[in-house]
Amino acid sequence: MNDIAIELRGIDKSFGLVHANKNINLTVRKGTIHGIIGENGAGKSTLMSILYGFYQADSGDIVVDGNKVTIKDPNAAIASGIGMVHQHFMLVENFTVLENVMLGAEDSQILNTSISKARVELKRLEREYALEVNPDALIEELPVGLQQRVEILKALYRKADILILDEPTGVLTPPEADHLFRILGQLKEQGKTIIFITHKLREIMAITDEVSVMRRGEMVATRHTKETSVEELAELMVGRRVLLRVDKGAANPGAVKLSVENLTVRDSRGVTMVDNVAFTLRAGEIVGIAGVAGNGQSELLEAISGIRRAVSGSVLLNGEPVDVTGYADPGGLRNRGLAHVPEDRHHVGLVLAFEEAENGILGYHHDKRYLNGVFLDTKAIEADAEEKIKKYDIRPPNPRLKTANFSGGNQQKIVLAREMERGPDVLIIGQPTRGVDVGAIEFIHKRIIEMRDQGKAVLLVSVELDEIRALSDRIIVMFAGRVVGERGPDATEGELGLLMAGVEGRKEAAE
């Protein structure tokens, strides 16, 4: 009895018509790392939010350490020894580490005494768990890896015995993720219980003792990690067999379609985000740009697609110059054969309040075939949408449905269908599978390879290294706005990881 840290019995939760958690049972043993895996929208985060007191379950019991508890708010969760490291860090960026750790756990109205006590306690925690961080550093000046460490320290400062980590590796470089895994291992040795939520199978296999799989709001299975396999887990997640490797033949590169030279781009604050970048993209190949989020990939895509004005540099599209430092605009570039699937489909790629069919023609709405004189030809638009729905298996197959009501994967398919079906010469894709479930990922990857095999030039930006490695014929690594290396498709993860962390690149640049 006493070796069970948390037991959930029959947890049920609905948001309006959405049944997010259906009769969930879960047992987490003390001193273990318990993985929870499932696709986006499977209900993992809802379940953990219930455990942390963000939401109340409609029915069901939570048993912590053998005692039935009611967790009505985060305070109650903290009191029961539950701590949470959120996917988006809950830190105040212009506060120091110390202030963040202390926030909400101060001893008295006046801060002085709390500060000195927190400082001593933080030192002790740092020593005990090897979690060094300068207590007086401002959060905004720390790299993400350290920010996450502050989140862990916050939980430990509140004497958490059970630590929930929600998609903790999404923002980390591979070396940082490895470091996190070592920290988690250490915490486990000290007797802490860890619940680790992710949609990445590899991480589950690497560090968990047990794993529970969620699918569509239900807990479908729990396995000892040693006795399961990646294939079995993937099948449990999706509910059918999935192909984890992408099948693709060798690339057959042709003429140069896009060439970028000395491109420099600054963001709205005037910080140089893309620093003198050059590369070429040929017909019939996929060039992947790898890098940790925020190293200039987004700004690079925006400059090439005409959304953001570059400071200097030149871009040739089909051999013709593009006015990237002046008046290039996405519409004009589209007409010249450059299609763009933006990274952020919610804000750039789609108008969520529009119907599916309307989003299906955005950017091409001046095209004669959608027009009837000066009016939109709604019949033609709807027919066009229905064709795409069929071809891209967009569900539900209803062109009149509001786009916000489609799942992430289907929204992405709407954007892809719009841009791919035009047969552009150059296709630029940012984060093709962010927030997209495993089943749809497989489909999207296949379509991207098909585009390449039709002789299109594809530029792919993704923070998912696995995706870059699976699809790309050449891999360019960006760090701090610069291209720090180029590798073939057979580059190892470790090699790319070091480049992404800026370790190898400096050496290479110096040589």
Place this chain on the structure above:
Amino acid sequence: MEFFHTIVAILESTIRVSVPLIFAALAGLFTERAGVFDIGLEGKMLGAAFAAGAVAAVTGSVLMGLLAAILISVLLSLVHGYASITQRGSQIVSGVAINFIVAGSTVILGEAWFRQGGRTPALGADARFQTVTFPFADAVKDVPIFGPIYTNLLSGHFILTYVAFLLVPFSWWVLYRTRFGLRLRAVGENPGAVDTAGISVIWLRYRAVICCGILCGFAGAYLSLAMSAGFVKGMTAGKGYIALAALIFAKWRPFNIMMACLLFGFLDALAIRLQGNPLPFIGQVPVQLMQALPYILTVILLAGFIGKAIPPKAGGIPYVKER
């Protein structure tokens, strides 16, 4: 010596006109640092000035007047809080609405109650704040340099003037040295961090809004019970907006706020002084231009001379627990 006396006189009136700005800007500091933008400082100040004038006129007590000012201002703050915190409405719309409601209703109520064209009756000495004279002020007033500074500049102000200037370090202390201040600043930057730490975002923001109400109450009472002897319609004359500008100009920091308010006050004092006096080289300048000067300078200063003013990150955004 003539020139020196002119300077002292201008500085003295600088202090006098800066006081309501300091109260109002500090009021804005508390609510905006907590993430609730407040364009309704003007309305709260005006409502408070009216309440102070009306109650002081009826009761003959300056203290009752001050309390009424604070009460009305806090109530208006709570309306803003209810609209923007609880109902998650637009903070700008709510603030503007309060400004309009107060601008209209003070005149209507004033006319209905006192029948003096929207004014409240002129107050006697007991119903107004009195100036404080420092010890030996009379004795030293003829000492060169020191005398005028001590007697005219430091001594002889209303008690509320000293309160306003003492509130500057006090506000700093509250914001940066107390638990309440730490949480208040946190909720203006990342309410999620406050919520997950087990603190109520709603209650914290309401407390910040109440602080704002209290300070606006002081600002309004100063206008009708100290600077003037009673309420006159529209007597805030845009001071709430100037205070808002000072708050931004000061990048939401207490000591900068004091300096910004003194600067705006100085421009105002200068404009009053220069009215009707020909300027060297330029000659006679229209009164209207002099009156517009502080506002023109505000625009220029805000547009280009302060660098980037970064507001509290969660400012203006109602907090919704993410799903």
